[in-house]
Amino acid sequence: MLSTSKQPFLLDHVLARYREVSRVFTFFAKETSGMFPGVPGRVFISGLPEWTSNVLYYNKFEYLMVEYAISHDVRGSLAMLVFDPHQFRYRAVLELVTMKEKSNFNVEMKNVWGCQLLWCLLSH
Known part of the structure; x- marks a missing residue:
């Protein structure tokens, strides 16, 4: 199970309520029939990143928090893997959200992937 409980986050007054709602959600980390992983x-x-310019394109089974996202003005979403450099496998998912519709997340993906690659190189 993946959860945001007790995980670091950037405190933004506008998105703080959405963060609090997200703390009660858990997401399946293995394929399970009849369950929706979000x-x-x-x-x-x-093992692949996923992004959307606007969460309004999702239904409640695809983006489990879509109703809360809409009510908290969340629009863009980028979710990508966080790697463990010591074991060369992923350990978590980092989801970045924006309050603006965003046509692409190229800069964010380059920055996060670049930081992870640098961390892997420096830790060995």
């Missing part, structure tokens, strides 16, 4: 679960299971 974005973090899908990213963890597939």
Whole structure:
């Protein structure tokens, strides 16, 4: 299971309420029939990043928090893997959200992937 409980986050007054709602959600990290993994679960299971310019494009089974995201003005979403450099495998999913519709997340993906690659190189 993936959870945001007791995980670090950037405190933004506008998004703080969305963060508090997200703390009660858990996401399946393995394919389980009849269960919906949500974005973090899908990213963890597939090993591939996922992004959307606007969460309004998702239904409640694809983006489990879509109703809360809409009511808290969340629009763009980027979810990507966090790697453990010592074991060369992923351990978590980092989801970045924005309050603006965003056509792409190229800069964010380059920055996060670049930092992870640098961390892997420096730790060995």
